[in-house]
Amino acid sequence: MLNNHLPATLRDVAELAGVSTKTVSRVVNHQTEISEATRQRVQAAIDQLDYRPNILARSLIRQRSKTLAVIAWGIDYFGPSRTVLGIEQEANELGYSLFLSLVSQPTDDHKQILDTLISLRVEGILWVIPEVGDNRKWVQTSRLDHLPPIVFLSMESRPGITVVSVDNRNGARQAVQHLIKQGRRRIGIITGPLTWWEARERYAGWQEAMQEAGLKASPSLVVKSDDWSALNGERGLRTLLAQAPDLDAVFAGNDQIALGAMGTAHQLARRVPQELAIVGFDNIPEAAFYWPPLTTIYQRLVDVGRIAVKNLHEMIMARRLQREPIQPVSTTLKPELVIRASSLELPSHLESIQKKEVVRLRF
């Protein structure tokens, strides 16, 4: 059977129930000023016709789309996808539908996407493109009050805009301080790509922690990656060991880089953690199952998404009420250190094995 009959409208329901459209509208919107008898009659007609209100028409007249947009990059990576998950959850709870737009590169031009979103009459925008190079310069020079309210995720706080992010610098400091507490002194770093704000922050955190402990943050302890992949961890550790043969620990820009570094350590027969402690960043789910399990920094990325939507909602409401726009607030979440075997002097859960037998892994 063909499905060429058009969907039922409010008027169809009204005619079937023998009432006016306004009455049907009252039923659909759960308004009270209606007798129970007619309400039931209308409801019967609705069910019979399988009527669903047309939200497009509703949005048009109410001047509210109840729609947000997320413009994101890297949704196939752990961090962004967790953040989008949180965004969707909170948006759903607040009754917003969510448009998803992706850019293929963080540096891609977003103007066209922004135009589309304005045309779609979204009420607010969540900006989930990482700050890379000068791809945020436009924010300073734009009249943001001519755009829908925007919340920026994971970027440097700036006056006049609303940002939700994780304190990467603090996370890096926690990681390095932990290594120092374990007695490590020659602590190298394999950074992420320093065009990224997050990579720079983690790098700065390493520097700060080293200096605070009276350790030299010497250039020979630094290798800069050009991306976030495990490949850079492999190469990075080789370079680092060439520059600083007495290296006793590595802070990696993220868990993938840490994974690559561990692989190289195995190949070079450097025992982890005894000879070389390794700490990552992100706490991806697999990190607990690396060999050895990886000490890393946990960021509450789902919460980043949820908080961003909450803030956005408040901005939307404030603007609707024609009040002065609320002062932009930046939220920064503290990350948490997750200690596992890769950074411990004596990985306790492995002690028993060592006693029982001489473990000899040869590849």
Place this chain on the structure above:
Amino acid sequence: MLNNHLPATLRDVAELAGVSTKTVSRVVNHQTEISEATRQRVQAAIDQLDYRPNILARSLIRQRSKTLAVIAWGIDYFGPSRTVLGIEQEANELGYSLFLSLVSQPTDDHKQILDTLISLRVEGILWVIPEVGDNRKWVQTSRLDHLPPIVFLSMESRPGITVVSVDNRNGARQAVQHLIKQGRRRIGIITGPLTWWEARERYAGWQEAMQEAGLKASPSLVVKSDDWSALNGERGLRTLLAQAPDLDAVFAGNDQIALGAMGTAHQLARRVPQELAIVGFDNIPEAAFYWPPLTTIYQRLVDVGRIAVKNLHEMIMARRLQREPIQPVSTTLKPELVIRASSLELPSHLESIQKKEVVRLRF
């Protein structure tokens, strides 16, 4: 400054330019039947007022929202997020905007979300919830012609519906056949949760490949996981070794399970791959950097998403043209075997190391 001035409408532009609304409409929609002089005058007015067409109003009158919806689960996992990436890319290229709806569990009720999507007047739906338990039973009993066109991803093909998926069974067979070719005979399997269609298919593929090779697919070679996590790989390998001490290879339900199994192998000092070959499924980006690098099955998940949108688009067009709905077609993509060290008798890239020195890894 407050942003309480309403966005400009077509009529505003028309008045400013001294033309009719229809003329402005022509400019906005790049229609040709208009003189260059007026086109420019109208364009100037558009720029001056910063006018953007209201897509809600346009959708209402055109009876086309140019909008698709993806309803998904597990967007923070590798597979679904890659698929959504492909969906977004293709939707964008075909001029569709994309609504994103997530369920928190594959078994969650989706009826309410479906209602919302119909109300939003999406033109088509991409179903990215994995087939778990009987959560697809509704498809058989529903009048799908009363819903927007739907394409189902990653599920068992059924007559009457459009499905795009990967041939998991074939992938598993490739994995096991590869192990057999390497001389392995006692090939165990740690399945994913068998409530999942994909896990069952991979399990069936293992059985088929074993039987075809004249090997016994004995129950002692099987461990069934209750989820897809690395933890099950750890436990799984222990159980498997208890059941079949002469095990010489493991096919894991996915790469995470494989990772967990490798961790246990290390702890138990079983050399991988010499004593125990391991193959995973999915080819997550980190798999190449596991220790040893993991042999696995690659699925073109981005293409799954893209093809799904292409098919959906055709269904939409067919229905719009009031023709008979096109026959549902199911598309099945062949996965590819990616061979790495974890399954090779003599991992070539490690030979040099073995010659140079006796590698002794002790944890």
Place this chain on the structure above:
DNA sequence: ATGAAAGCGCTAACAT
């Protein structure tokens, strides 16, 4: 408690 009528912003006949 219910209804009539106006209109949200746009496009598509159908003029001229």
Place this chain on the structure above:
DNA sequence: ATGTTAGCGCTTTCAT
């Protein structure tokens, strides 16, 4: 080449 008019489906005064 340009304009007039009707109306997409809904909500909202303002009546009754």
